[in-house]
Amino acid sequence: MSDWPLWEVFVRAKRGLSHTHVGSLHAPDATMALRNARDVYTRRQEGVSIWVVEASSITASSPDEKDAFFDPAADKVYRHPTFYDVPEDVEYL
Amino acid sequence: MNDTTSRPAPVSSPGRAVDTSVPTGDRLTAAYLLGVADDAMVYAQRLAEWLTNAPQIEEDMALANVSLDLLGQARGLYPHIGGLDGTGRSEDDFAMLRDERQWRNVHLVEQERADFGFEMARLLWFSAYQVELYAGATHSADTTFAAVAAKAGKEVSYHHDHARQWVVRLGDGTEESHRRMQAGLHAVQPYLAELFDDDPVSRAAAEAGAGVLPSSLHDVVVTRVTGVVGEATLELPSDSRWRSRGGRQGVHSRPMGHLLAEMQHLARSHPGATW
Numbered sequence: 001m002s003d004w005p006l007w008e009v010f011v012r013a014k015r016g017l018s019h020t021h022v023g024s025l026h027a028p029d030a031t032m033a034l035r036n037a038r039d040v041y042t043r044r045q046e047g048v049s050i051w052v053v054e055a056s057s058i059t060a061s062s063p064d065e066k067d068a069f070f071d072p073a074a075d076k077v078y079r080h081p082t083f084y085d086v087p088e089d090v091e092y093l
Numbered sequence: 094m095n096d097t098t099s100r101p102a103p104v105s106s107p108g109r110a111v112d113t114s115v116p117t118g119d120r121l122t123a124a125y126l127l128g129v130a131d132d133a134m135v136y137a138q139r140l141a142e143w144l145t146n147a148p149q150i151e152e153d154m155a156l157a158n159v160s161l162d163l164l165g166q167a168r169g170l171y172p173h174i175g176g177l178d179g180t181g182r183s184e185d186d187f188a189m190l191r192d193e194r195q196w197r198n199v200h201l202v203e204q205e206r207a208d209f210g211f212e213m214a215r216l217l218w219f220s221a222y223q224v225e226l227y228a229g230a231t232h233s234a235d236t237t238f239a240a241v242a243a244k245a246g247k248e249v250s251y252h253h254d255h256a257r258q259w260v261v262r263l264g265d266g267t268e269e270s271h272r273r274m275q276a277g278l279h280a281v282q283p284y285l286a287e288l289f290d291d292d293p294v295s296r297a298a299a300e301a302g303a304g305v306l307p308s309s310l311h312d313v314v315v316t317r318v319t320g321v322v323g324e325a326t327l328e329l330p331s332d333s334r335w336r337s338r339g340g341r342q343g344v345h346s347r348p349m350g351h352l353l354a355e356m357q358h359l360a361r362s363h364p365g366a367t368w
Contacts, residue, residue, distance in 0.1 A: 004149065025151050026149055026151060027151060028262065029262075031258065032258060032262075035155070035254075035255060035258060036151040036152075036154070036155065039151070039154045039155040039158050040151060040154050043154075043158065
């Protein structure tokens, strides 16, 4: 059974929040992966919804490409919303 | 599992080694609930043995969760039973300080851990039984039992689903998994009749409105299991000629003593120990 595929687990802590990656596990298929995720990652009421995705289905950026991918954004401060003042009476921003 | 070693000791003359009297009132409810609680407690211990022994660490967790749910059900009932029977015994008194003859669980739950197919067959049947038992118990005249049953109902539904998932996958899997899952169903068969046997205490408790009549659960439980077994391309074994009996009267099979020795060792070696 060591050839069971790896699944990535995403849990939504409560309504209104997004699903967050919490870890991974092995399972023979998607249905069992969901149940294993319930047993491994939501034992202490961590969530109200679970997604499982087979790890092989995820296309990830490579650490080797880190510089080319992310460094060009480092010196473009004008992309950050920091160049205007927030009016004092605006709440929730 | 070794059939030759797991058979129960023969019942000696009733009235001597075995207490066959039926209590009344609160003591009757207590006597009945002890069977329910002991089933949960003993099976919790057996399932806990799967920790580090299941096919995958994920299954270790799954079975440990089931075990803890069952332990919680027993804990919910033991102090209540101690109150009803007038002894004031605590949950630890019940779980750790009773000898074999004082336990009222069925033989099914005390049988030794065998292969995974056997365990899924046992869990499939026992969880189906508990689903129907607790559904009926929500109408119990004993409000504590009704409350425990209402909470436990959701837990055992999940246990049943977990067993169903595995029975279907193993039954409808490879040639070997099919053969071993079928063997598991055969191995548990002799222990099923005891779940649905109307022993004097259960019958009296049902008549008093506190308990659920075991025989009334038989057809719905069999229907539930039959559906899963069919989905798994397995066959339900015919009734076995030899059937376990005596658990509700405190007469147990050989594995029970070993189970208690392991479970109670710490509490008995260090009385009153806390951590």
